[in-house]
Amino acid sequence: MAHLKSKLLEIDIEPGAVSEVSPLLRRVTAPNPSVMTGPGTNAYIVGRKELAIIDPGPSISSHVSAMLEGCSGARLRWIIVTHTHPDHSPAAMLLAEATGAELVGAMIENDGHQDTSFQADRQLQDGDVFANDEFTLRAVHTPGHVGNHYCFFLEEEKTLFTGDHIMQGTTVVVIPPSGDMADYLHSLEKLKTLNAEYLAPAHGHVMLDADSVIQGLIDHRLAREAKVVSAFEKCSSGTLDQLLPLVYDDVDPKVLPVAKIALWSHLLKLETDGRASKQAGATIEQEIWSLTGSA
Structure with a gap:
């Protein structure tokens, strides 16, 4: 994992580039920077031969093209969304149309903040596993930011894809009524049991010392x-x-x-x-x- 650690020293995130993060992981950042999204939404390509993409992001043609380039020469099997906010899931349909990959996510009643274009082929459940000869990716239901939020644990590299549950450099907005602060804190405690080493957020850089970051968020919320x-x-x-x-x-x-x-x-x-x-x-x-x- 030394290669992963070296990548954590990156200063800049370049939207549109397919960045090597680890032997099993590449990152493509969408060109949608803002106060709420940081440098942009990170899509993660997991695997080398048979792939999963986590959080394909907004429906921006250059971003979709970059993700397809990152999948070139391999089979994209799963398109997975952590939740259905408009900066995370709209590109999913375009990727599915281009590749035939399965759309995976948890649907929720529209609270005014949802991407209503997203339609899952498979409804996520806590503990669902996406596995092949290269990797094992496990779904972890983490309501809090929003009720249909999931994180995903890459067992081979002890990397947790955190979506918007944990962001690098800032705290997450918990938006009632679907978002719930008690759920958010409970979900953070749940993530501590995974013994992850790395956190790969949808916004910002990969973070080391996962347990310390998670406990820091718990302490921050309780202090607030x-x-x-x-x-x-x-x-x-x-x-x-x-x-x-x-x-x-x-x-x-x-x-x-x-x-x-x-x-x-x-x-x-x-x-x-x-x-x-x-x-x-x-x-x-x-x-x-x-x-x-x-x-």
Whole structure:
């Protein structure tokens, strides 16, 4: 795995290039950089003779061409999506039409954030295995970011493909109602049991020290939850907009609209835990939250 470790020292991710990451793994990054996607969405080509592609990404012709180039001379058998957000799955249909590969993913009711063009040939289940003479890829259901999210563990290289459950350089947005903070934390604990060495995210570089990264995310979310609770010492009750600057006083103001979604997900978790309650409002923004038992 020394080859993999050397690749982790890369500074730049070049959209459109087929990058060698390890003996079994190549990466093709889509040209869709943004605040939410980082350098772009990573599609991973697993195998050398009979292939799987994980997260084909957006339907951009140059990106599809780059993935097909990466599959040249081999059989693409599986096109697998971690979840059906529009930066992850729309290219799947184009790849399937060009190669005849099986489309694999978990469908979910459209919550306004789904790629409705994606139609799975096979519905994912926790523990599903995709295997051949080269590799064994195991599906791990990881709801949290969204309810139909899956990670995939490449057993031969101890590499975990994390989709949007874990991103390099930033934290993941948990988007209610399909996204759930309690589920997210539970899924992180579940991933620790795999004993992965490497994390291959859909956005950013491959990461070493998988267990440390995972535990760091758990610690970060619990620390943010503690800040939510502490905010009620300064504001006994409040709306999302009133609580937001108290809970997220340590972030760039440009990301506060996204932080408000995260705050909502933390409050919903506290409500489920019986530690917070709300007075209904005409909109989510008008709901008034307080700690259970507080004034």
